[in-house]
Structure formats: C-alpha cells, structure tokens
Amino acid sequence: LRRGQADYLEGLNPEQRRAVETTEGPVLVLAGAGTGKTRVLTTRIAHLVATGRARPYDILAVTFTNKAAREMKARIGTLIGAEGEGMPWLGTFHAIGTKILRRHAELVGLKSDFTILGTDDQLRLMKQVILDQNVDEKRWPARALSHAIDGWKNRGLLPDQVPAGEAQAFAFGKGGALYTAYQARLATLNAVDFGDLLLLCLRLWRTHADILEGYQRRFRYILVDEYQDTNVAQYLWLRLLAQGHRNVACVGDDDQSIYGWRGAEVDNILRFEHDFPGAAVVRLERNYRSTGHILAAASGLIAKNESRLGKTLRTEDEPGERVTVSGAWDSEEEARQLAGEIETLHTKKHPLSEVAVLVRISAQMREIEDRFVQLGLPYRVIGGPRFYERAEIRDALAYLRITANSADDLAFERIVNTPKRGLGDATLQALHAHARAERVPLLLAARRMVETDELKPKVRSTLRAFVEAVGRWTKAVETMPHTELARTILEESGYTDMWQKDRSADAAGRLENLKEFVRSMEEFPDLAGFLEHVSLVMEATEAEGADKVSLMTLHAAKGLEFDTVFLPGWEDGLFPNQRALDESGRAGLEEERRLAHVGLTRARKRARLSFAVNRRIHGLWSSTIPSRFLDELPPGSVEVIEAPAHFSAGASRFDRNPAPFGSSYGTPGWQRAQANTGGGFGRDRAPGGRSGGPREIEGELVARSSGPASSFADGMRVF
C-alpha cells in the first residue's frame, strides 16, 4: 500500500479526492445522500495512515451509530490491513465520551466503573428526586422533567448554567433545584445518564486544562460523519478537541437532519465555517447509490422543504424501476403484502441481507415481525433491545456457564467477585499466575490454591466456599430441573440478594429481567440447550454477513444502503407523525419530510412505499388517509401498484381522487380530506389526544429508534 500508486484513491471523483487529500486544516463536506461522504472519511483515514501523516492512534473518528462504527472499522481494516498499528479511536460520541470519562472518572466525582443509566432507569431516578423535592408528580411528571434536563444537557448546560428563566419555568420555579438534586443522586449512585457522557467531558476539560491539552495533542486528525445531527454539547466537545491541530473533517447533509427532536442543530454546519475560518468546503454532487427514479422521487420530495441550504444531486445510473406505492386494507394486510413480496424476491435469489423494512415508529414492527415468523423469513431488528446483553443477564449467564463448563475463564472472572465477596484484584492476579504456571483453568487453579497457604486465611475460606458452591451446582446439573437450578444458583450465590439490597434506581428493573431470564429457560429442555441457544442468539446479532431482512426505524437507517427498501405506514398522522405536526408546525413537518427523504435514499434499486387504510393504535381502529408526502412525489417516477379492494371508506383521498399521487390539483388532497374528516389519522383518538396515545407511541420511538439507549449499549462493543 505504501509503495507506488495509492490504489485506495482510484475510482474517487475529483471532488472526493480533494476531500481526501486536503489533510491539513478544517474541511467541511456538504453533500447529499449517497454521494460518498462516508466513503471519503474512510478513505481519508487510509490516506493519513498510508502516507505516514498519522498513526491510527492519532486519529479520532466519530460515527452516528455503532453499526456505522463497525462498518467503518471493517472497511478501514481492509484498506490499511495489518500494516496499521492498531485502530483509530472510532465510535459514537457516546462511546468515545465513555472511554474518556472512565479514564478520568475520579476528577468528575465518579469511580471508573460508573453505571450508565438507560432511559427507564433515568425515569425511575427522576421520580425519586421529584418526590424528595416535594413536587407534585402529577403536575410535573418525571418524563417532562427528564426531557427538560436532557434538553439542557444537549445544550451543554450544567445546573448552574441553565438560564434562570428556563429553570424557573419548571415545577413552580424548582427546575434548577431538581436538576441539581438529580445530578447529586447520580453521583451518589456512581452513575451517569447519556447526556452526562459528553457534559462531564466538557466539565473535565474546562477544569483540567492539562487533560484537554493531552487529548488535543493526541488527536492530530479528527473526522465526523453525519455532522448535521450533532447537538450543541457534541459541537462544543468537538470544537474543544479540534482546537489543537485544527485538522478536523466533517461531512454532512442538511437534508438528512432528523434528530432535531433530540436537540440536533443544523446550524452547526454554518457555525463550522465561522469557528474554523478558512475551512475548505467541498461539495459532492454525484450520487453513486440509487437509480434515477429513486433519486428523482427523493429529490422531488425534499424540494418541498423551505429551509434548506440547497444542493444538486445527480446520478449517472439508469432510471431503473419506478418507486411503487401500494395501499392495503389494514396494517395486517400491509404486513402480509410486504412479507409476500420479500418472499418472492427471495425465491428469485435476491439476498435477504439486501432488503430493509424501515418503519416510522417501532410499534409498527410487531405485525411485520409476526408475519416474518409465520413465513419463516429470517430477519433482524436493528437498534432493538438486546436482552441477553444486559449486565445482570450476562452475570446470570456467567454463573450458568461456569456451572456447565469449569474451563470458562471469562465466566469465572466475571462472577468470582460479583456480588462482592472480598475476592479482589490481588486474589485474581494470584489465581491467574497459578493458572498460567499450571496451565489449568481459573476454577481449577482456585480449587488447588485453597489447599495451599498462598492466600490469606479469610480470602482462602471465601474462595473455598465459592469453589465448593460451583462444585455443588455442577453436580446438580444432572439431577435438578434447569430452571430450578438457575433460581438456586442466583440465590445461593447472593446475586439476587445483591440487587434486592441495592437501592439504586435500576435495581427493580434488573430483578424483573432476572425473573424473565429464568422464565425464558423454560422453553429449552436443559441447561446445555439453553446456553447453546443464547450463544446462537448473541452470535446472530453479531453476524454481519448472515442473510436476513433488516427491520428498523427510519432513524436507525441513517447512512445505510440496501438494494430493496420497503417503507410501510405512509399515512398522515403516522408519517408525517402527529406529534411532530402538533408540536412544531412547519419545522416539525419539514423534519418528517427529511426523514422520508432519508428513507427513500437508502434504496439502491427498489423503493416500495405503502399505506394502510385502517390501523390499530392501542387497540383502537382508526381509518387513515395516505400520507401527504405521497402527493409530493414526482408522478413520473412513481407507479401506483394496487389499491385495497374495499377502498371506499370515504375517509381517504385515495378513492376520491383518481390520480392521487403528485397530481396537480389546487388544494392538496390531504387538506381536503382532513377538512372532511376532522384531522385524518388522529381523529379517533381519545380527547386530550396529545398526552394520550400519540405521545406514548412516540415514547416508544424514543426508546427503540436509534435512540441513545440502544445505540449506546451496542456501542460498548465498538471498543
């Protein structure tokens, strides 16, 4: 790679090349979907290393999702191969923030093994704080306060930095006090929430200039993907780090900014040129991903947005297939149609890994998943909760693994001192030394060591008790039903007890998970069968190449691409989503439109849109009207496949207008339809709608779209 022509540069167009080869100073690549922004970043890393400008160690690369981080790692791996010394620091803002905080935890009042609270735990903690502060939780629900605090954190504001007016506006003037109390509770629990991961870095750097300087010196080159979706805290974090060498390359697309609801600010793009004067700005205009019709549909749709920086996108690809639109009677039929089509594609040898189904909210997934399961179509949910990867579940698994296999050193290490038994690092080191010398597994080493006088008497007796317990459990594998054994182990080991005594916010949830864990074992004949299943499940979520349909929210799909993309649920109220419409008017609608644009631009060859005329939300059927976005697609690039047979319900514009999509009637169909039906999709909801159904749906979205919880948990593995 180092000799002669750099072949990784081959095939790049001149603008891409410029973005790669302008290594010194700030660079901003502002370009549309599929123009090779991410490819520019990966090639840039290869280039920096290949030309000797940097060692991988000197490079920091920030991606938006952990999946993207993994993919980028794989691509860089093939580009720089074994030649690279190690890998760059590569991960999401959250993952990198965690890595930094763990190194300096004590300087911000934490221990390095601090816990990261998920959304649920955060809420539980907030409830306690509200109670402690004598605030009426009915009037100031934990969720609302959490939202406010997250908002402050996204803006980089510590309790004492929140503008007085804003803090006053909450809980009868107690907003600031609640924020302070919440932070104090977190500190006593040795815990942080997602917002803290960056906020505490900022605090660390502001109070310890030497540490900041260390990182500034170290990261000679900084690269950021999906820059349009950074929030203020992330921006400040980045700006501090980049002030050192000022070699910072950001790539983004304002038309794909879809995290405004989480505090992302497109203005960061404009701010970049201000904060990094003299930045080289590169525009890429050729889309290498999608065929002509798909690109035309996506461009036509986004053109309806008013607040855009504006840019050109062209393809030299053929027009290809038109974007299809089909209607179904209800969401179940929609799922049936979609799964049937995937099956047909599959029989025609279309790889399932090249098929994605992108939904607006995670609640749409269940029916689709049910259908996949019925048909036996393999699929994976991306960004979904991973039960077996939770800490308490991994602990419980480790107990079972060491019981089933005495040579499982990783399992042994994980639980020998969990719960705390006084078998700390020193003991473990002694065990390791012994195990290495004798070439035996740790458990066996422990069994031998308790017969010697190498360990202090107290440690020795504790370790003996532990070793004997494991021995008992191992014997019981043959005689005791495995679920009972699991329950016994969790009790005898003191593990359940540890969580029962734990007074932190997340303890209750963990105990519930442990119960569910034991319950899930019932589906398997024995312990070995269960452990085998778990390892398969865990492997399956890891296996990148496996042939499965990908199912995820639109938010989680950013940066990805697939040959065929299904986009179900294009109905007003669902997509665009009612809450976005209610809460932020045109800005909300425009963000929804960008989301639609992101969805369409994921497709290389086929994009399939659909809607259902009836949809059940929280058990109540509502009739719906097709999404206004369908009307906005350029007719020439769209093909209407089928309308549902019974499509005459009168609530829809679909049958009222013979050419429903993109036709040139004066008042857009949706407005008329809404006038007639009193609000379309949302109209059957209970009175007081905003705090009822729709919010709950959106709540799920927050939890399960590529929201911080999932993307982060996932991100732990990036390092």
Ligand code: ATP
């Ligand atoms: P998004 O905005 O959706 O994240 P992007 O701008 O990051 O898109 P990439 O994912 O980097 O785009 O590239 C899109 C596709 O085009 C990829 O499959 C990539 O390999 C391909 N591609 C990019 N540049 C070229 C090129 N010069 N020649 C051939 N293919 C290219």
Ligand code: MG
């Ligand atoms: Mg990209």
